[in-house]
Amino acid sequence: MKSDLISKKDLLELTEISYGQLYRWKRKNLIPEEWFIRKSTFTGQETFFPKERILERIGKIKNMKGDISLDDLANMLSPNLMKLLMNSEKLVDRNIVSKTVIDFYIQEKGKTDEFDFEKILYLHILDKLFKLGKINFEEAIIILNLLEENYPKYNGKNCQLIFIRKLGISSSCLVSEPSEIHFESNTNIIESLNISKQIEELKIKIA
């Protein structure tokens, strides 16, 4: 939702990568198609990128490409869900989500032995919001129900979780990306989280 853009030329200079590398990463889907924003300038068509996100992504690729292959990296950075099951002890042991969140989930949804990636993602998001002190338990239920009911409808497409509060009453919604959303002035946006980014973080934690 930020309109801060960087041109391709500046990007390459700043990150010291070549055109070839940029195009290779694009081919491997390390850089999503929707980040390539074509605009006409006085020199003709130029390509721009959302500055913050592309710089972060390129930093990540440069850091990690020595350790794993580009294909694995693409898999990790893609917003697609992983196929895996984990039990609660393992999640806590490996420090993927905190015990508090798992207890909270079991208390709300009944006993669960194994968590699939989607559930772990929801827990990860809740965990994050708890740790930031943005929500309380009641509000967590709202978000959890929202995610469980509606996130699968996006079918792997990117979306944004927005949590708002107005005069002490809280609510939450999911919007597809890229889109613009405006609230009236009394509404406070407590947190807005990009779900693909959360998936990425989680995949790195699990890997």
Place this chain on the structure above:
Amino acid sequence: MDNCINNLIIKGSGNSTGGNFKTVNIKGNGEIEGNIECNNMKVEGGCTVYGNLEAKTVEIKGSCTVKGSCQATDIDIQGSADFDDDVSVGDIIAKGRININGNFNAEKFHMEGAFKIRGLLNSGELELKLHGPSEAREIGGEKITVKREARFIFKRLEKLITPYGFNTCLITDIIEGDEIYLEYTKAKIIRGNNIELGPGCEIELIEYKDSYKQDENAVVNNYKKM
């Protein structure tokens, strides 16, 4: 795809609704009215796929039209191929004519003939031998080589039909890559590390990083080192 044991074989003329196959073999004329997934696809003659095509290897001798998107590890084309949507492929070798209405991704793209690509041509290794007017909106990659290297028989035929060189060139807006060698190319902007221009190029702006060489028969309006 791997555990599928069915084959689709059309000899003569026939159609299929599509699906998963081990091999697809079409000799004659075939129409596939849906998505198709297979290990090997071989077309000798003509084939139209109305859905998406996903295959490990595709071999086309004759002509083929794919209305949906196409994904493959290896493609070999002798003849002509039309793609109405995006194409992603590992290695592609083509002799003849290719028409793509979407974006085109290939690790290796070796082509002899002519092509028209509406979107971005993104290829790690791109080697073109032009035999006719070709077009792409944008070209990006690591190593880009464009030559006009008519074979003997072509050269004589070409001379008979058209005065030498008539519109046999590559037209594009932007070419960006690491190593670039071009002949008979008309482009607005070329950006790269090492750029070499052969005869017949008409370029408005060149931005290079390491080296730049130019044939005396190339027309360049402006060039600068970045």
